[in-house]
Amino acid sequence: MAAAISGLQSDGKSMHTSVILIVLLMLMAVAYQLGKRRALHTAGGTHAIHKLHSLSSYYGLYVMLWAALPSLLALLLWGLFQEPILTKLVVSGLPPEMRSLSDAELGLVINDVRNLAAGNITSSEPGPAVQAAAAHLKSLHGMAALAKGVVILALSVMGAILAWRTIAPQMRARNKVEWIVRGLLILSASVAILTTIGIVMSVLFESLRFFQKIPVTDFLFGLEWSPQIAIRSDQVGASGAFGAIPLLAGTLLISAIALMVAVPVGFMSAIYLSEYATPRLRAFAKPVIEVLAGIPTVVYGFFAALTVAPAVRGFGESLGLDVSSESALAAGLVMGIMIIPFVSSLSDDVINAVPQAMRDASYGLGATQSETIRQVIVPAALPGIMGGVLLAASRAIGETMIVVMAAGLSANLTANPLEAVTTVTVQIVTLLVGDQEFDSAKTLAAFALGLLLFAITLGLNILALHIVRKYREQYE
Numbered sequence: 001m002a003a004a005i006s007g008l009q010s011d012g013k014s015m016h017t018s019v020i021l022i023v024l025l026m027l028m029a030v031a032y033q034l035g036k037r038r039a040l041h042t043a044g045g046t047h048a049i050h051k052l053h054s055l056s057s058y059y060g061l062y063v064m065l066w067a068a069l070p071s072l073l074a075l076l077l078w079g080l081f082q083e084p085i086l087t088k089l090v091v092s093g094l095p096p097e098m099r100s101l102s103d104a105e106l107g108l109v110i111n112d113v114r115n116l117a118a119g120n121i122t123s124s125e126p127g128p129a130v131q132a133a134a135a136h137l138k139s140l141h142g143m144a145a146l147a148k149g150v151v152i153l154a155l156s157v158m159g160a161i162l163a164w165r166t167i168a169p170q171m172r173a174r175n176k177v178e179w180i181v182r183g184l185l186i187l188s189a190s191v192a193i194l195t196t197i198g199i200v201m202s203v204l205f206e207s208l209r210f211f212q213k214i215p216v217t218d219f220l221f222g223l224e225w226s227p228q229i230a231i232r233s234d235q236v237g238a239s240g241a242f243g244a245i246p247l248l249a250g251t252l253l254i255s256a257i258a259l260m261v262a263v264p265v266g267f268m269s270a271i272y273l274s275e276y277a278t279p280r281l282r283a284f285a286k287p288v289i290e291v292l293a294g295i296p297t298v299v300y301g302f303f304a305a306l307t308v309a310p311a312v313r314g315f316g317e318s319l320g321l322d323v324s325s326e327s328a329l330a331a332g333l334v335m336g337i338m339i340i341p342f343v344s345s346l347s348d349d350v351i352n353a354v355p356q357a358m359r360d361a362s363y364g365l366g367a368t369q370s371e372t373i374r375q376v377i378v379p380a381a382l383p384g385i386m387g388g389v390l391l392a393a394s395r396a397i398g399e400t401m402i403v404v405m406a407a408g409l410s411a412n413l414t415a416n417p418l419e420a421v422t423t424v425t426v427q428i429v430t431l432l433v434g435d436q437e438f439d440s441a442k443t444l445a446a447f448a449l450g451l452l453l454f455a456i457t458l459g460l461n462i463l464a465l466h467i468v469r470k471y472r473e474q475y476e
């Protein structure tokens with residue numbers, strides 16, 4: 001510990017969070033061993049271990065947790081509040097004429113100060129005040145790094161010592177450790193729930209700002225999508241139509257084509273692998289199919305744009321059809337190939353989970369293997385199969401790159417798969433790209449589309465849960 005503190009004092013700027021965590025892990029290991037030894041010592045040695053209320057390892061875990069949790073909490077709070085505090089200190093040291101700048105201008109100055117302190121390129125030639133502020137910020141970072149290391153490690157040592165001193169044979173170490181672990185599990189679940197709530201609330205609030213500019217009925221039932229707002233009254237080509245129906249139609253059209261490809265192929269692949277294939281073939285074929293899920297979507301997009309789309313267009317023209325160079329059919333076919341593993345892998349796992357006793361009973365009644373699959377195995381595995389299908393549907397609805405490269409950006413209200421269409425996710429990306437006002441209806445429309453997409457996927461998940469519960473009660 002003395003060596004660690006000495007190292008901190010000699011070079012505070014090099015004390016990064018990773019170094020602190022490594023030293024903290026070492027302290028936790030030492031605290032665990034000291035806690036175990038303390039418990040055995042207070043009990044009278046290993047021959048008197050029966051006097052302990054809990055196993056000696058629980059006493060070690062108790063000391064280790066007290067060495068870790070306070071310091072980790074302090075490390076988290078330090079990371080959250082360090083930069084705002086240092087920024088205020090730097091701003092307070094600026095000349096009065098710079099402190100009186102507007103928030104936007106002052107933000108640019110602070111950004112230059114940070115870049116200069118980090119050795120990066122600044123937006124302009126830094127003046128003496130900016131250089132002095134950068135030197136001040138650099139020194140503050142060095143002192144903050146030193147202070148962070150000392151405080152975090154001191155808290156770890158103090159927590160371990162306090163917990164070590166409370167160890168006694170009658171101490172209910174197991175109950176305390178389980179209580180702490182239960183609290184950590186509740187905290188983890190709460191973080192996930194609060195994160196979800198935060199995402200929904202942020203999207204909802206921005207969507208409400210959008211609906212203050214554009215009526216909800218125009219957004220939900222409008223048949224034209226042209227999110228261009230006129231800056232001047234005489235500007236041409238800025239209709240400002242925000243009807244989401246063409247985007248929903250394009251999303252559902254491409255997703256339907258993808259599911260028509262993925263569901264039959266994936267479902268039949270799962271049946272073959274689980275019921276007909278030899279173990280050697282299954283061990284080879286299943287990982288190969290699952291590789292499809294690991295291919296980057298941009299690769300699928302290139303494949304769709306350079307191979308599938310020209311092939312679809314050439315085949316359609318040979319039949320006398322007018323096929324667009326960017327079509328929903330090309331995007332849907334490639335997207336269907338991409339989501340095959342979602343259907344195949346999940347369906348295969350669910351089919352294998354059907355008890356062998358159900359198969360044996362069917363064979364005992366004289367049913368063939370195909371009859372057993374159709375009338376026993378598939379109905380019993382239907383909840384999991386439907387869950388896999390709806391998961392694949394959610395994946396298809398949320399895909400962006402394939403649609404951008406193969407289906408285009410045209411918001412056409414059509415059911416013809418040979419024409420160019422676009423989807424909700426593509427328009428979200430398009431609306432948020434480029435320099436534009438954040439509070440304009442065009443930018444806020446992205447949040448409204450995100451909220452609409454969230455509602456659709458939530459509905460799919462609720463439908464999946466309903467199907468699973470309904471058929472699980474029937475076959476269990």
